[in-house]
Amino acid sequence: MSSPALECVNVSKTYILGRDIEVKALRNVSLRVDKGDFVSIIGPSGSGKSTLLHIAGTLDRPTSGRVLIDGVDVTELSESKLTAFRKNKIGFVFQFFNLITNLSAIENVMLPMLLSRRYTLREARLKALYLLRLVGFPEDRLRNTPNRLSGGQQQKVAIARALANNPTYILADEPTGNLDVSSSAEIIATLKLLNSFGNTIIIVTHNIELARVTNKILFMRDGCIYEEAPRSFLEHMPMDESTLDAKRKIQLEMLKLERENIERLFKNRLISSEAYEKALKSIEEKELKVKQ
Amino acid sequence: MITLLYLIRYAMRDLWGKKVRTGLTALGIAIGIASLVSLFIVSLGLRARVGESINTLLGSSIIVRMRNSEPISIYVVHLLSNIPGVKKAVPVIIGSGLVESNNAFILAVPIDEIQSFQTIINGSSISSPRALECLMPKESATRMGISIGSTVRVVTQYAQEGVSFKVVGLSEVGGLLQAALAGPASVVAVSIEQGEKLLNKRGVADMILIRVNDPSNVSRVVNAIKLTYPNLAVSTEEDVLNQAQSILNTIDAVIFTISAISIVVAGVGTMNSVTMSIREKIREIGVLKSIGTSPAQILFIFLTEGVILGLLGGFLGSVFGIGLGYVVIKQVLPRMFRFEINLPFILSPEPFINGLVIAIAASFLSSLLPSLNASRIRPVEALRYE
Ligand SMILES: Nc1ncnc2c1ncn2[C@@H]1O[C@H](COP(=O)(O)OP(=O)(O)OP(=O)(O)O)[C@@H](O)[C@H]1O
Ligand SMILES: [Mg+2]
Numbered sequence A: 001m002s003s004p005a006l007e008c009v010n011v012s013k014t015y016i017l018g019r020d021i022e023v024k025a026l027r028n029v030s031l032r033v034d035k036g037d038f039v040s041i042i043g044p045s046g047s048g049k050s051t052l053l054h055i056a057g058t059l060d061r062p063t064s065g066r067v068l069i070d071g072v073d074v075t076e077l078s079e080s081k082l083t084a085f086r087k088n089k090i091g092f093v094f095q096f097f098n099l100i101t102n103l104s105a106i107e108n109v110m111l112p113m114l115l116s117r118r119y120t121l122r123e124a125r126l127k128a129l130y131l132l133r134l135v136g137f138p139e140d141r142l143r144n145t146p147n148r149l150s151g152g153q154q155q156k157v158a159i160a161r162a163l164a165n166n167p168t169y170i171l172a173d174e175p176t177g178n179l180d181v182s183s184s185a186e187i188i189a190t191l192k193l194l195n196s197f198g199n200t201i202i203i204v205t206h207n208i209e210l211a212r213v214t215n216k217i218l219f220m221r222d223g224c225i226y227e228e229a230p231r232s233f234l235e236h237m238p239m240d241e242s243t244l245d246a247k248r249k250i251q252l253e254m255l256k257l258e259r260e261n262i263e264r265l266f267k268n269r270l271i272s273s274e275a276y277e278k279a280l281k282s283i284e285e286k287e288l289k290v291k292q
Numbered sequence B: 001m002i003t004l005l006y007l008i009r010y011a012m013r014d015l016w017g018k019k020v021r022t023g024l025t026a027l028g029i030a031i032g033i034a035s036l037v038s039l040f041i042v043s044l045g046l047r048a049r050v051g052e053s054i055n056t057l058l059g060s061s062i063i064v065r066m067r068n069s070e071p072i073s074i075y076v077v078h079l080l081s082n083i084p085g086v087k088k089a090v091p092v093i094i095g096s097g098l099v100e101s102n103n104a105f106i107l108a109v110p111i112d113e114i115q116s117f118q119t120i121i122n123g124s125s126i127s128s129p130r131a132l133e134c135l136m137p138k139e140s141a142t143r144m145g146i147s148i149g150s151t152v153r154v155v156t157q158y159a160q161e162g163v164s165f166k167v168v169g170l171s172e173v174g175g176l177l178q179a180a181l182a183g184p185a186s187v188v189a190v191s192i193e194q195g196e197k198l199l200n201k202r203g204v205a206d207m208i209l210i211r212v213n214d215p216s217n218v219s220r221v222v223n224a225i226k227l228t229y230p231n232l233a234v235s236t237e238e239d240v241l242n243q244a245q246s247i248l249n250t251i252d253a254v255i256f257t258i259s260a261i262s263i264v265v266a267g268v269g270t271m272n273s274v275t276m277s278i279r280e281k282i283r284e285i286g287v288l289k290s291i292g293t294s295p296a297q298i299l300f301i302f303l304t305e306g307v308i309l310g311l312l313g314g315f316l317g318s319v320f321g322i323g324l325g326y327v328v329i330k331q332v333l334p335r336m337f338r339f340e341i342n343l344p345f346i347l348s349p350e351p352f353i354n355g356l357v358i359a360i361a362a363s364f365l366s367s368l369l370p371s372l373n374a375s376r377i378r379p380v381e382a383l384r385y386e
Helices: A049-056 A080-088 A103-114 A121-134 A150-161 A181-196 A209-212 A242-268 A272-289 B001-018 B019-058 B072-081 B139-143 B178-182 B191-201 B216-228 B237-280 B282-290 B293-338 B348-377 B379-384
Strands: A004-020 A022-035 A039-044 A064-069 A091-095 A170-171 A201-204 A216-222 A224-225 B062-066 B088-098 B103-110 B122-125 B135-136 B151-155 B163-172 B186-191 B207-212 B230-234
Touching: A004 B282, A022 A049, A039 A049, A039 A181, A039 A209, A039 A224, A049 A064, A049 A170, A049 A209, A049 B237, A080 A091, A080 A103, A080 B282, A080 B293, A091 A150, A091 B282, A103 A121, A103 A150, A121 A150, A150 A170, A150 A181, A181 A201, A201 B001, A201 B379, B001 B019, B001 B293, B019 B237, B019 B293, B019 B348, B062 B163, B062 B216, B072 B088, B072 B207, B072 B230, B088 B191, B135 B139, B135 B151, B139 B163, B139 B186, B151 B186, B163 B186, B163 B191, B186 B191, B207 B216, B230 B237, B237 B282, B237 B293, B237 B348, B282 B293, B282 B379, B293 B348
Parallel strands: A039 A201, A039 A216, A091 A170, A170 A201, B103 B186, B135 B163
Antiparallel strands: A004 A022, A004 A064, A216 A224, B062 B207, B062 B230, B088 B103, B088 B151, B088 B207, B122 B163, B135 B186, B151 B163
16 A cells, blocks of 8 residues: 655755865655655755755756666666656656746646647646646636736645646645735645545645645755654754854944944034933843843 | 747737837838848849840850950851751841930841840841841830931941931840940840941951751760861850859849848847836846746737737838839849830748748847846846836
8 A cells, every 4th residue: 555656865965166165955864754644844044945855856966876766777777768657757846836938727737738848728627627626726717827926826826837747746835825815724724635535645844834734744854854843943053152242242342333323423412312312222221131 | 838928919019018118129120121121122023134135145055256355257157057956156246326316236146046146026027138227226216206217327437428228127225245245335236247237347247146956966076166266266145144143143232232221230139128128127027037037928929929929020121121122123123224124023921931030030139138137137136127
């Protein structure tokens, strides 16, 4: 029953920015997502979530390690094989919806089906219609282009489009990142429903509500992936005494500059004496706080 | 097939979505193509006209001159007419003078030959060799206020006090050839006997026109003349045509250089437009690739955009160009110079098709590079692009 949809084995990704400067976006990440899973990946900004998603989506290649999708090792496939692979096996949902601007809602959903050449125009249209109904897209907006749709509606179209070719899994990068609370709730419910219908979904999110409805939450930090939440995200970022001291110095120097500025303004009669007193008092209070 | 249509539709919507830019780019192409097509039409007319006037003047005749451009003794005329195959040798005297104080070109030929040089549209030809009668082009007669029956005073270097001639006929304004010979001066035709006196060329001719019995004999006659009289220069219609052709080719080269520059400008415009359109769509290209659009399909989309621009511009430009060519031939050229240039306006599909093909080829080539770049965009980078 639980055959793997995605397997990442010791995947690393290193960006080389210049001589001696490299960013280790992923460090030896191993991950297995089974068919039917609903997995969320959470973690701070810059922890490598998008990078992992791009590699899982064959948009990018790992520096080392292997990626298996539906049992096929795609690590070394040629660009054109990858294009075909993406078309038939992977659905993407993005934070900024990324619909094709000059195609209508229904045409956006039809596009992957027509690109795959497996559907006739009629079939594609009908299936697009079903998919849009499934995600709760309003039927009177089918012919609207994306610029005449709300964010929530656009994201529904994007989800329907991701499902078009019955992908092995859907990858969603912060699908609610650009939506208000109620639209987010709708999208979350929709994804949950689609998963209950057997679709495998992998999402990256900052939205705890969304993470909570998934079957499995993975945590990322500094390019590493954890099954359990690291004891505390904050625990890993203490400020040591020396940096704290340096920051205090900066704050004091800045306040000194403020004070000089206020005095100059007062001397040149550019502010009233009350304003001067008030500003001075606030600066003194801040200085006290630093020294405590 | 459906996929291709879908991609074409994508390209068309993209262009339709930015009508102003599309329109301006197509207009740029149209201007280049219009200049090319109109010049092409003028050149076609020019060629037809030159061929025609050389043909009416010469037909299967042969022109004989002295190699050193000296006058030829009239005695040679008799010798030449005895060569087998020669029907007739016609002496021709040419020179310049003043008619009513205007510069004029004097053409003197035997009166029975005058009509093969000048087409009379009003009046009659010269009545007798001794008559003090002349023919003038209608246009210059009108300009000087001269009509049939008027008397004009012809002055030359050798007849300084002038000789009065009665204008008996008005000729068609000479073709291009005549314009090239006489420039803005008018051509006054008189009998050869009067010409001898006016130009002091008694017993000589400037050139001899030889008519042959049978057009297929021309080359044989030419060879015979060359053999017997090595110091005579012989030219046939073909030689003159070839000479004219090489002049026309030079004109064409200039014309097409100008056109090529405008096409390059239009091509750069298209390249700019397609590049801009790709710049704006980097993210969307990333999305297209992420849902499985292949590089070849991306290439196809943007090449299609370029070709549609070319098609639009080429069609507009060809139509404009044909109109412009018509205006130039019918309105501008006849009035631009002091002598009239009347070229035939030849409406053939050739300029239209040429314009269209060149526009499409130019826009295809100029959108190739940006489109290739677009097809090579890596989806990850495109998706991170803001
Ligand atoms: N093309 C690139 N070149 C260099 N460094 C990159 C590139 N793409 C990403 N990075 C770096 O890799 C690290 C991981 O980036 P990534 O986008 O995966 O983070 P993320 O977890 O998705 O962050 P966020 O939550 O803000 O989207 C970051 O430090 C980022 O600066
Ligand atoms: Mg990200």
